[in-house]
Amino acid sequence: MTSTFTPPLAPVADSLWLSALVGLLPLLTVFITLGALRWKAHWAGLSALAVAILVAVLAFEMPVNLALLSASEGAVFGLFPIMWIVFCAIVLYQITVVSGRFDDLRASFHLVSDDPRIQAIIIAFCFGAMLEALAGFGAPVAITGVMLMAVGFSPLRAAAVALLANTAPVAFGAVGTPIITAGTLTKIDYNEIGAYVGHQTPVLALFVPLMLVALVDGKRGMKQTWPIALVVGFAFAVAQWVSATWISVELTDVIAALVALAAAVIMLRFWQPKGRDEALADLAAARKRELASVGSGSAGSGSLADDADADDAVESKDDMDVRARDLTPGRIGMALFPYLLVIAVFAAAKLIEPIKEFLVGTDQKIEWPGLHGEIVNAAGKVSSTTTYNFQWLSSPGTLLLICSLITALVYKVSLGKWAKEFGESAIKLRFAFLTVASVLALAYVMNLSGQTITIGTWIAGTGTAFAFLSPILGWLGTAVTGSDTSANALFATLQQTAGQKAGIDPTLLVAANSSGGVVGKMISPQNLTIAATSVGLLGRESDIFRKVVLWSLGLLALMCVLVGLQATVLSWMLP
Numbered sequence: 146m147t148s149t150f151t152p153p154l155a156p157v158a159d160s161l162w163l164s165a166l167v168g169l170l171p172l173l174t175v176f177i178t179l180g181a182l183r184w185k186a187h188w189a190g191l192s193a194l195a196v197a198i199l200v201a202v203l204a205f206e207m208p209v210n211l212a213l214l215s216a217s218e219g220a221v222f223g224l225f226p227i228m229w230i231v232f233c234a235i236v237l238y239q240i241t242v243v244s245g246r247f248d249d250l251r252a253s254f255h256l257v258s259d260d261p262r263i264q265a266i267i268i269a270f271c272f273g274a275m276l277e278a279l280a281g282f283g284a285p286v287a288i289t290g291v292m293l294m295a296v297g298f299s300p301l302r303a304a305a306v307a308l309l310a311n312t313a314p315v316a317f318g319a320v321g322t323p324i325i326t327a328g329t330l331t332k333i334d335y336n337e338i339g340a341y342v343g344h345q346t347p348v349l350a351l352f353v354p355l356m357l358v359a360l361v362d363g364k365r366g367m368k369q370t371w372p373i374a375l376v377v378g379f380a381f382a383v384a385q386w387v388s389a390t391w392i393s394v395e396l397t398d399v400i401a402a403l404v405a406l407a408a409a410v411i412m413l414r415f416w417q418p419k420g421r422d423e424a425l426a427d428l429a430a431a432r433k434r435e436l437a438s439v440g441s442g443s444a445g446s447g448s449l450a451d452d453a454d455a456d457d458a459v460e461s462k463d464d465m466d467v468r469a470r471d472l473t474p475g476r477i478g479m480a481l482f483p484y485l486l487v488i489a490v491f492a493a494a495k496l497i498e499p500i501k502e503f504l505v506g507t508d509q510k511i512e513w514p515g516l517h518g519e520i521v522n523a524a525g526k527v528s529s530t531t532t533y534n535f536q537w538l539s540s541p542g543t544l545l546l547i548c549s550l551i552t553a554l555v556y557k558v559s560l561g562k563w564a565k566e567f568g569e570s571a572i573k574l575r576f577a578f579l580t581v582a583s584v585l586a587l588a589y590v591m592n593l594s595g596q597t598i599t600i601g602t603w604i605a606g607t608g609t610a611f612a613f614l615s616p617i618l619g620w621l622g623t624a625v626t627g628s629d630t631s632a633n634a635l636f637a638t639l640q641q642t643a644g645q646k647a648g649i650d651p652t653l654l655v656a657a658n659s660s661g662g663v664v665g666k667m668i669s670p671q672n673l674t675i676a677a678t679s680v681g682l683l684g685r686e687s688d689i690f691r692k693v694v695l696w697s698l699g700l701l702a703l704m705c706v707l708v709g710l711q712a713t714v715l716s717w718m719l720p
Contacts, residue, residue, distance in 0.1 A: 149521050152595025154602060156205050165603035167204045168596035171197035171587055172625060175670055183687035186674045187576050190583030197587045201594035212590055214516040218533055219589025220582040223671070225535070227283065227627070228581045229542035231675050232574055234284040237549040238291055239566040241483055244556035249480035251295050252468040256477075258413055259465065260421040261297060261428050262361045262370045266354045266377055268292050269310035271406040274381070275484075277314040278398030279491035283627070283675040284541070285311050290679035298361075299431035301685075304676040305692040306360050308667035312700065313350035313381065315629050315663035316342045317389065317397040319541065320495040323629040323659050324394055327637040333652055336394055340720040341656035343389020343397065346663060347382035348707055349700060350401070354378040356696065362424045369420040373412050380408035390720055395496065399488075435682075483552045490544050504539035511535055520593055530593060576683055580674040581627070588626045597622070601636050605643035612647075613709035615640055615654045616661025620701050623662035627671030632662040649712050653719065657708040664700040667693045 157164040171193045178189035194216060201207040201215075241247040254264055269289045276285035286307045293303035316323055317339070324342060328335025354374040358366045367374075384404035388397040493500050510532055512518070517531040537543065553563045591597045601618050605611055618640065622632025633655075640658045644651035666672055673686040682689065711718055 149519055150207055150211055151521050151523065152207075152593070152598065153205055154523075154595065154599055156595075161599065161603050161606065164204070165600045167200055168591070168599045170200055171591060171596070172621070175584075175587075175625075179670065179673070179687045179690045185576075185684045186670050186677070186686035187580040187583060189686075190580050190587065190670050194583045194587045194590065197590040197594075197596070200596060201590050205594045205596060205599075207594040211516060211519055212594065214513065215589045215593040216586035218513045218516060218531065219586035221533065222589070223582040223585030224578060226540040226542055227585065227671065228574070228578050229540060230545065231283045231287050231542075231577070231581075231678075232570060233542040233545035233549065234287050235291075235574070235679070236567055236570050237483055237487075237545055237552060238288055239570055240549050240553050240556065240558055240563060241480075243562060243566060244553075244558050246480050246482075246556055247295065248468065249472060249476050251292075252465060252472055253477050253480050254292075254296065255465050255469045256472065257410060258417075259469075260370070260418055261424050262358045262366045262421075263373060263409070263413070263418065264296050265293065265298075265306050265310075265357045265361045266374060267406065267409055268296070269306045270354050270357060270377065270381070271402050271409065272484075273307065273310045274314035274398050274402035274405070275488065277311060277318040278320065278396075278402060279488060279495075279541075283672055284545070285314075286672055286676050287679045290676050294680050297425070297428050297432060299428060299435045300680040300682045301435055301688060301692060302361065302428070302431060303680045304682060304689045306357055307679070308672060308676050308689070308693050309360060309696055310353065310357055311666060311672075312663050313346050313353050313385070314398045314401070315666055316346050316659045317385070317394065318629065320491070321394040321397065323633050323662070326630050327633040327655050327659060330634065330637045331641045331651070331655055333641070333655060337652055337720075338656050338659070339394035339397070340390045341652055342659050343386050344718050344720060345656060345660040345704065345707060345711070347386045349660075349663070349704070350382040350385060351375070351378040354381075360696075362420070362427065365420060366424060370418040372416065373409060373418065376412050377405050377409050381405035399492075479556075482555060483548060486548050486551060487545065490548055491541070494539070494544055507536075507538040509535040509537065528593065530589070574678055577674045577678045580686075581671045584625070584627065584670045588631065591625065597625075597636075598639065601639045605639060608647050609649065609712075611643055612649050612654065612657075612712035613705050615643070615657040616701060616704040616708055619658035619661030619663075620665035620697075622658070623665035624669050627666065627669035629659055629662040629666065632665070633659055650719070653708065653712060657704070660708070661701065661704050664697050664704060668697045 155161040155164045157167050174193040174196045175189055178184040178192055198212045201212045202209050254267060257267060258264060273285040273289040276288055290303050290307040293306060324339045325335045328338050354377045355367060355371060358370050358374050381401045384401040385397055388400040494504055495501060513531045513533055518527050520528040520531060604614055604618060607614055618636045619632045622636050623629050636658050637655050640654040641651040644654040668690060673689050676689055677683045677686045
């Protein structure tokens with residue numbers, strides 16, 4: 146039997162900073178292979194995993210078998226529940242496509258606005274926030290990515306818009322799971338943490354719609370559509386602020402998404418932007434170029450846009466106008482049915498206590514063989530990370546699967562067709578499965594070997610200046626794991642301890658961890674792969690990374706400045 150392993154804090158020459166730099170090597174491998182070398186994401190993930198295992202064994206003196214077992218648990222967690230959620234979300238989408246109802250959904254959004262810049266705000270930001278509120282874990286990126294493709298966006302632009310939009314809502318995603326996790330670990334009331342986050346992420350929300358417009362149509366788009374972009378951002382920000390502070394952490398994103406969507410619909414009744422035709426022409430040209438690139442094989446195989454008629458699926462403006470005019474309230478209701486069903490099912494599963502308790506009661510706790518009990522922290526307590534939670538029924542993925550079956554029944558899609566879409570989606574996602582499994586394996590090795598806590602402790606050693614740097618920890622955690630919940634699990638306690646030692650409000654720093662994490666999600670290899678898969682660019686995650694990385698860094702800088710000021714001259718902003 147392996148003797149218990151305690152992750153060392155400064156194993157390299159007894160130097161914290163040197164140990165932290167060595168611990169950063171796996172992350173640097175990800176960023177270099179994706180950003181500079183443009184490797185496919187699964188190769189980047191596997192390479193970074195190999196580096197993490199070498200660092201764990203050679204520098205942090207973790208036994209080889211424990212490093213490999215840590216990787217195996219992380220890989221399984223990456224497949225279930227993470228990729229299970231994404232997979233089932235895509236199956237649900239495919240059922241709407243084969244039934245023909247998705248065309249009506251596109252036409253319904255067309256009724257609200259036929260301007261692609263406004264559609265980016267409504268679909269990616271407002272509707273995506275609703276999906277994030279209920280499911281999270283990549284489902285919003287997967288679904289809104291294909292929806293943007295369906296209304297005429299080029300693949301690369303659709304992926305970038307979906308990723309950038311999936312920022313401000315993330316801290317309150319999956320019915321507040323990231324914030325509840327932080328509260329559980331730090332013993333700070335999660336409602337208090339949520340209120341603090343609700344005084345940070347609304348600042349991002351205020352500007353994200355404007356940034357989406359810039360991605361879609363550049364300076365021209367910003368100049369022509371800034372009024373509605375700011376109105377939607379302001380409506381979302383105020384609703385998120387109010388709900389997080391006084392109403393409900395769990396329902397914050399639901400309320401904010403509905404308020405923002407209502408604000409958009411009301412404003413569009415009195416105001417319409419100029420430049421729609423030029424924006425449509427530019428999108429059509431970009432789409433033609435990128436689909437030609439996909440067709441030549443540069444996107445890799447196994448994507449959702451592999452169909453030869455993918456470009457033909459986008460109707461002309463005149464055809465869409467006709468379809469939109471022909472819509473009846475009944476057809477609109479049927480088009481929205483799957484998503485209304487998702488809202489109802491997730492609300493019941495998360496908010497109705499008897500149902501929630503029943504579902505959670507079916508979870509199976511599995512002590513990872515050969516790993517559980519072999520890793521202890523500095524206090525001598527056994528790591529809880531080595532207990533795998535098999536959420537076979539309570540997982541958002543399983544709930545989405547149930548929704549897909551109900552949708553197939555309502556849409557009169559046969560069980561045989563449903564099974565066909567299930568199987569074909571699994572084949573298309575095979576490289577995404579490999580990527581996410583390797584990235585989560587990397588995260589587990591870094592966490593259990595001590596690399597992550599060493600990096601965090603090194604950054605936390607900056608004293609009072611740590612307030613400005615604290616969002617970086619959340620950003621790093623989410624960039625590695627693809628989950629704000631996981632980032633809080635990694636660093637929430639460290640943020641609390643650092644705050645207490647430096648004389649900074651611990652709740653502020655714990656909240657900053659979650660708020661910083663939301664802008665790291667768009668560059669996570671896991672989410673890059675989800676986005677690439679949804680729009681048919683699997684294998685070109687590096688292109689998407691280069692498209693969004695500067696946005697991520699810019700928003701991170703904004704959050705660092707905001708938190709630093711909230712710790713000093715803007716303390717009046719805090720609840």
